[in-house]
Amino acid sequence: MGEMGGGSVVGALAQNILFRGGDVGNDSALLLHSHGGAGGALEAHTGEAIGNSGICEGGLAAAMDACDDALVDPDDFKFFFNYVQFTDNEIEGMLAEEDSAGDAWASVEVPSSFILDSDYARGEAWTYLRSQLREEFGKGEA
DSSP states (O other), rough: OTTTTSSSSOOOGGGOOEOOOOOOEEEEEEEEEOOTTOOOGGGGGOOOOOTSSSEEEHHHHHHHHHHHTTOOOGGGGGEEEEEEEOOOOHHHHHHHOOOTSSOOOOOOOOHHHHHHHSSSSHHHHHHHHHHHHHHHOOOOOO
């Protein structure tokens, strides 16, 4: 991220990877982490909580300081270039669709640690989630 951030991300956090988030945004990176809220390492500078997911967006300066002071692990932070956004109606429509093979969208809640884990390659993360859905709903191959 240090290379892609044009000097705005320095220190230990500069070694983090920049992930592709989507085609919406201002052609900028956003920072996700789980160190916000009451008692969090970045409590005073968290940016915004994302729903009740345990994930916060923002707080770059505080994150760099906390990482450099070894208060938090740089691996607890994930950068995304842009993002994906859907309206409520778009999500409702997607969840109602099913193709001829019976495949459909599903809404799942996963731990913030999974979302923020940079060790999963894109395909591995989806494979894991699909496997968990098959196990949960007993549908064999997905």
